[in-house]
Amino acid sequence: MTIYYRTLVFTFLTIFFSSPYYQSQTMTVGGSNWAVAVPSITEAGNNYAGTYESATNQVILAVSVPLLLGSGKVSVHYEANPTWNSALILSGRRTNNGTTTCVLCTITGGTAYQTITQTAIELFRIQAVLALGAYTGINIQLQLSGVSVTVPAAAYSSRVVFTVGP
Secondary structure (H helix, E strand, C coil): CHHHHHHHHHHHHHHHHHCHHHHCCEEEEEECCCCCCCCCCCCCCCCCCCEEECCCCCEEEEEEECCCCEEEEEEEEEEECCCCCCCCEEEEEECCCCECCCCCCEEECCCCCEEECCCCEEEEEEEECCCCEEEEEEEEEEEEECCCCCCCCCCCCEEEEEEEEC
């Protein structure tokens, strides 16, 4: 009877901890496109403001990380359009913690602007302890800097990509 019980418990724990629901991270990204309105220079001696910020909730994330000491690293990078000018600098930051029902979960990092590059950088991290770490309504604000009279007038665009991993 004891051997059967141990085998049953081991089998249950193996299935429980190997389930994709408990081992994977998920993320949903919402929000809208951001179009920066850069005013024309109409008078000699005037320059652009140089730095522009989006709404504080331009991008809205919902992130889940696994149970039992699971963590999720939310990373960001950009994919430049062929006409992107390398003098333009994209940055991003987390403006709130979102909401969660997880009592023992934490969300850390990402509250100061970080330069978004074409190589993924960690924006923030979620740690779950004995519960599914699910956060919704995490707001992300974007910033564009480097706008100058030395950057040719054109329509520049890029795609900001968010990923979640261990």
